[in-house]
Amino acid sequence: MEFINFLIRWGHLLFGITWIGILYYFNFIQGGYFKQATPEALADAKAKLAPSALWWFRWGAMFTFITGVLLLGGLSHNNQFNNSIVIAALMGTLMFLNVWLIIWPNQQVALGMKEGDGPAAGAKALLASRTNVLFSGPMAFGMLASPHASQWGGSGYGTxxxxxxxxxxxxxxxxxxVNALMGKQxxxxxxxxxxHASLGLTVVLFGILYYL
Structure with a gap:
């Protein structure tokens, strides 16, 4: 049983690397390139590169979520199930839902794979994607912090x-x-x-757990 748990953790890490790595690629690299590319290069990237990247992106998110749920069930029986992991799991779940319910449907329109208002859909997908980057820092911190929480003290740390x-x-x-659904960047x-916002949110959330 312990070996099965280890394999699930290993899979969760691999799928998570795939998902978050492509998330950072979209936000830190591809977005800037799309603004500078020639019309021919942009059209080619939208037709070939972006759909392929989105396939790995959304299925990486799916299997990261599934393995995460399995791991969370195991954590409920030990001292790693605490406020830290609850916050991480909440943000991870919202990130997963943002991928499948906001980013992917709107990217299909923005890339011309489906009919619709491309610019408006692109803006919705971008805001949700930026929000996922915002959540990624504190989400990762919470996951890594949960085994050590009882050693750090503070009202929010412990079992x-x-x-x-x-x-x-x-x-x-x-x-x-809510801002990701209807707000602004x-x-x-x-x-x-x-x-900077992601790092700041990490400080705010875990500062609240420690001091409040």
């Missing part, structure tokens, strides 16, 4: 789940997800801005 600190964190995350409009 239990719940408390005002967790509620405040969930409210913050929910507000950011704000500081996430630039690559530097979304990186």
């Amino acid at each position: 239990g789940v719940g408390g005002i600190d967790l509620i405040v964190c969930i409210v913050v995350i929910a507000a950011l997800e 704000g500081p996430m409009a630039s690559v530097k801005g979304v990186i």
Whole structure:
């Protein structure tokens, strides 16, 4: 049984590397290239490169989510199931839903694979994608922090789940997800801005867990 758990963790890591790696590629590399490419190169990339990358992207997200759910079930029986992992799991789930329910449907329109308002769909996909980058920093921190939480102290660290600190964190995350659905990019409009925002959100969320 322990070996099966290890294999699931290994798969979760591999699928997660695939998913988040392509997420960063889209936001940090491809977006900038699309703005500078010639019309011919842009058309070719949209027809061939982007659909292929999106296939790996969305299925990487799917299997990261599935293996994550399996791992979360195992954590419920030990001291790694705490507020830290709950926050990480919440953001990971929202990121997965953003991929399949917002980014992928709108990218199909933006790339001309389906009928619709391309520019509007592209803007919706970009905001959700930027939000996933925003969540990725604290999500990874929470996953890695959960085994060490009881050693760090603070009201939000330990073996239990719940408390005002967790509620405040969930409210913050929910507000950011609502912004992903109907808001604006704000500081996430630039690559530097979304990186700084992700690091800042990590400090805010886990500062709340520690001090509140």
